[in-house]
Amino acid sequence: MSETTDPVGSEPAVGPSQRRLRLASVVPVWALAVVGAVLVLTLTEKDSFAWLLLVFVAAVFVSFVLQLATQTKDGLVERISIASSGSFVVVLVTALILLAR
Numbered sequence: 001m002s003e004t005t006d007p008v009g010s011e012p013a014v015g016p017s018q019r020r021l022r023l024a025s026v027v028p029v030w031a032l033a034v035v036g037a038v039l040v041l042t043l044t045e046k047d048s049f050a051w052l053l054l055v056f057v058a059a060v061f062v063s064f065v066l067q068l069a070t071q072t073k074d075g076l077v078e079r080i081s082i083a084s085s086g087s088f089v090v091v092l093v094t095a096l097i098l099l100a101r
Contacts, residue, residue: 018075025066026083033059033087037094048098052091059087 036055044051063083067076 021070021072022075022079022082025070025079026063026086028066029059029063029083030086030090032062033090037090041094041097049095052094052098056087056091059091060084063087 033055036058037052040048040051040055060083063080067080067083
């Protein structure tokens with residue numbers, strides 16, 4: 001029997017340039033979310049959750065801008081998902097800290 005490959009079920013190989021692109025376009029979004037979360041925790045007394053929502057929206061917006069600026073369509077949805085999910089985790093942890101105050 002010969003071994004066949006299934007083009008639908010196989011995942012494309014991710015090269016080093018794709019990994020660098022992923023890091024270069026995802027890590028700044030996470031950093032923005034962390035900086036925004038720290039600012040919300042330290043500077044806001046009132047309406048902290050509204051400011052936290054603004055941080056998340058800004059992170060998602062920056063995620064889209066950075067992904068479109070790369071002009072690489074391969075892995076676009078994956079990179080946006082990773083950046084937004086990481087930002088969501090940062091905001092979620094910050095919201096839990098705010099609730100515990």
